[in-house]
Amino acid sequence: xxxxxxxxxxxxxxxxxxxxxxxTMAADTTLEFTQWxxxxxxxxxxxAIMDDFEAANPGIKVTLVSGPYATTRDQISVGAATGTLxxxxxxxxxxxxxxNAQNALADMSPMMDASGFDKSQVADIIKVDGKAVMFPxxxxxxxxxxxxxxxxxxxxxxxxxxxxxxxxxAKKMTHADKNQYGWVLPLSLQTPSGVQNDMMSxxxxxxxxxxxxxxxxxxxxxxxxxLTFVKSLNDAGTISPGxxxxxxxxxxxxxxxxxxxxMIDSLAHVNLIRKRNPKLNFDxxxxxxxENYTGKRGLPYASWGIGISAVSKHQEEAWKLVQYLMSxxxxxxxxxxxxxxxxxxxxxxxxxTSDKAFGKxxxxxxxxxxxxxFTGLPVAEDLMTQFDVQAQKMLAGEQSPEQAAAAAQKGWxxxx
Amino acid sequence: xxxxxxxxxxLKRAVAPYLYLTPSLLIIGLLMLLPMVxxxxxxxxxxxxxxxxxxxxxxxxxxxxxxxPVFWASLWHTLYFTCMSVIFHMTIGMVFALxxxxxxxxxxxxxxxxxxYILPWLFTAVIIAVIWRLLLEPNGVxxxxxxxxxxxxxxxEWFSSPETALHAVTFANIWAGYPLxxxxxxxxxxGIPKDFYEAADIDGAKAxxxxxxxxxxxxxxxxxxxxxxxxxxTMQVFPLIWITTGGGPIYSTEVLSTYTxxxxxxxxxxxxxxxxxxxxxxxxxxxxxxxxxYQKAR
Numbered sequence: 001x002x003x004x005x006x007x008x009x010x011x012x013x014x015x016x017x018x019x020x021x022x023x024t025m026a027a028d029t030t031l032e033f034t035q036w037x038x039x040x041x042x043x044x045x046x047x048a049i050m051d052d053f054e055a056a057n058p059g060i061k062v063t064l065v066s067g068p069y070a071t072t073r074d075q076i077s078v079g080a081a082t083g084t085l086x087x088x089x090x091x092x093x094x095x096x097x098x099x100n101a102q103n104a105l106a107d108m109s110p111m112m113d114a115s116g117f118d119k120s121q122v123a124d125i126i127k128v129d130g131k132a133v134m135f136p137x138x139x140x141x142x143x144x145x146x147x148x149x150x151x152x153x154x155x156x157x158x159x160x161x162x163x164x165x166x167x168x169x170a171k172k173m174t175h176a177d178k179n180q181y182g183w184v185l186p187l188s189l190q191t192p193s194g195v196q197n198d199m200m201s202x203x204x205x206x207x208x209x210x211x212x213x214x215x216x217x218x219x220x221x222x223x224x225x226x227l228t229f230v231k232s233l234n235d236a237g238t239i240s241p242g243x244x245x246x247x248x249x250x251x252x253x254x255x256x257x258x259x260x261x262x263m264i265d266s267l268a269h270v271n272l273i274r275k276r277n278p279k280l281n282f283d284x285x286x287x288x289x290x291e292n293y294t295g296k297r298g299l300p301y302a303s304w305g306i307g308i309s310a311v312s313k314h315q316e317e318a319w320k321l322v323q324y325l326m327s328x329x330x331x332x333x334x335x336x337x338x339x340x341x342x343x344x345x346x347x348x349x350x351x352x353t354s355d356k357a358f359g360k361x362x363x364x365x366x367x368x369x370x371x372x373x374f375t376g377l378p379v380a381e382d383l384m385t386q387f388d389v390q391a392q393k394m395l396a397g398e399q400s401p402e403q404a405a406a407a408a409q410k411g412w413x414x415x416x
Numbered sequence: 417x418x419x420x421x422x423x424x425x426x427l428k429r430a431v432a433p434y435l436y437l438t439p440s441l442l443i444i445g446l447l448m449l450l451p452m453v454x455x456x457x458x459x460x461x462x463x464x465x466x467x468x469x470x471x472x473x474x475x476x477x478x479x480x481x482x483x484x485p486v487f488w489a490s491l492w493h494t495l496y497f498t499c500m501s502v503i504f505h506m507t508i509g510m511v512f513a514l515x516x517x518x519x520x521x522x523x524x525x526x527x528x529x530x531x532x533y534i535l536p537w538l539f540t541a542v543i544i545a546v547i548w549r550l551l552l553e554p555n556g557v558x559x560x561x562x563x564x565x566x567x568x569x570x571x572x573e574w575f576s577s578p579e580t581a582l583h584a585v586t587f588a589n590i591w592a593g594y595p596l597x598x599x600x601x602x603x604x605x606x607g608i609p610k611d612f613y614e615a616a617d618i619d620g621a622k623a624x625x626x627x628x629x630x631x632x633x634x635x636x637x638x639x640x641x642x643x644x645x646x647x648x649x650t651m652q653v654f655p656l657i658w659i660t661t662g663g664g665p666i667y668s669t670e671v672l673s674t675y676t677x678x679x680x681x682x683x684x685x686x687x688x689x690x691x692x693x694x695x696x697x698x699x700x701x702x703x704x705x706x707x708x709x710y711q712k713a714r
Contacts, residue, residue, distance in 0.1 A: 074681070188662050190658060190663075241576070242575070244577075245581075259555075
């Protein structure tokens with residue numbers, strides 16, 4: 001049996017080879033996008049957004065590299081060290097200083113200028129050493145959750161708006177004999193984010209700062225006052241026991257089970273709380289402030305940030321993807337799926353009109369400003385751990401708030 | 417056979433065993449030696465892993481960890497945690513093995529006890545940590561029972577108090593680890609010839625004398641082997657401590673493994689973390705050599 005190759009087929013093959021060789025049939029640019037968001041969003045939703053991006057930008061394909069938060073963090077650290085970082089990377093503000101020190105992140109300022117990007121539409125641009133390295137795409141704010149039934153039983157009719165009122169309310173809600181406490185403070189060293197979310201949030205809420213001229217200022221009045229306030233809550237027995245090993249999940253569980261009256265927590269947990277205890281009657285309030293403070297309130301937040309690899313060969317295409325995710329409509333869609341607040345100030349997620357609690361939180365969000373001074377700091381988690389240890393010593397009665405602040409300042413200064 | 421052929425044949429015979437060993441040597445080299453050598457190399461570099469062009473640091477990172485009081489506290493906690501765990505694993509394992517080997521106990525009850533006693537071995541470290549966190553939390557079952565029977569007057573924060581945390585994690589580890597001793601010693605007990613005890617009975621030996629002069633000497637090789645292995649494994653325990661206390665409160669349960677982990681993944685100081693890991697390696701290596709020498713001597 002003989003195979004005969006027709007001349008037409010040969011011509012087609014030759015033409016295809018030539019097209020390929022001359023680049024006319026150039027392959028699509030494939031962007032790699034590493035993040036931890038996909039597993040935390042409804043199945044297939046981030047892929048659908050990427051499909052829409054690909055349809056709007058012919059010739060660009062996006063490969064999602066997804067994993068849990070901690071795995072992604074390690075993967076990005078190693079990628080930065082070995083020069084194999086994905087073109088586009090999901091970022092936590094706590095990582096950017098280290099990554100910038102490794103020259104792993106591209107400065108997005110020239111890209112913004114070249115494309116005429118309207119900077120006023122983004123909620124924040126994270127800069128390190130003058131380089132724009134990250135945009136927060138979605139923000140998860142941390143208001144105070146109040147169990148209204150416990151508050152009513154304790155005779156707390158007006159929800160606290162100052163620290164003094166908070167202390168009074170916490171005292172009234174505490175009934176240790178019934179395993180019921182006014183507040184919950186998770187300071188586990190396993191995840192020291194309690195320092196950021198549950199302690200420093202008191203400082204930022206009053207428009208204050210833990211820094212001065214880019215350096216730690218923990219011995220200043222704002223941080224010492226905050227420590228003194230937390231100590232007073234502890235001395236009054238209003239904090240649920242087990243502080244030193246309590247994790248954020250346990251904090252939420254205690255609130256869900258009517259064991260604590262108030263907690264500072266991520267808005268992302270609203271649906272979880274409702275699922276775990278549909279009967280729980282709770283409200284959201286901003287973190288209380290120091291006496292007589294009337295300025296704008298800093299609202300602690302954690303964010304899904306985005307940046308571009310400095311070694312990416314497709315920075316132009318990568319910037320298109322970043323711009324796409326930061327655009328008003330797409331950003332609103334993404335944050336609606338994530339139950340987060342938008343990175344684009346014009347975007348309005350749909351849940352704020354359909355859900356009373358989210359609507360209230362959105363009001364708090366709009367009247368305040370996003371505040372998280374750990375974003376961009378070197379070894380942010382290590383700084384939290386160091387502060388955590390000193391706070392634990394203070395709560396154990398081994399040192400005063402001033403001594404705790406001074407010891408933490410010494411440890412932090414060594415890292416700057 | 418010519419001389420040349422003979423020497424060729426000799427060479428083939430000499431090389432053949434090494435050729436058979438090559439696959440396993442390659443695997444050991446890739447999976448064990450290479451990572452080990454890499455970590456040792458990192459411990460002598462500045463900004464290891466984080467920079468593509470790390471500079472030579474000499475012994476700087478070793479100096480840094482030896483100057484750190486938290487390292488010495490971690491070493492002390494590791495020794496306490498390990499020694500107490502091994503001693504109690506052995507004691508509890510021995511008592512339970514003797515109980516399960518005792519003919520005077522009803523066989524059905526013995527089978528039930530055998531299943532019950534081995535249960536902790538079936539749980540992973542994460543499950544064990546979660547179980548003990550729930551049991552020992554201030555509002556947990558343990559406090560409730562101890563308060564009801566009047567042993568404690570108020571709730572104890574077992575894992576959250578610097579005074580009790582190290583004892584609490586050690587206790588949880590003892591609970592989790594004794595079945596290894598129990599099973600090994602039970603196998604050993606069943607291998608001791610009955611004649612020894614019959615002869616002892618004829619001589620009028622009491623139960624404790626039989627234990628001291630027959631059972632324990634007969635079990636000694638197993639006791640030493642398992643104790644050494646347990647010592648090496650317990651020194652490296654990480655998940656149980658990490659999940660229950662995270663090395664806290666303050667530094668009261670910081671052990672070498674959590675200390676190293678924090679250096680690597682909290683401080684991103686991978687050079688110092690490598691130096692700390694090398695110290696753990698050297699301690700483990702010393703114990704392993706001791707174990708190998710003991711095995712050879714037998």
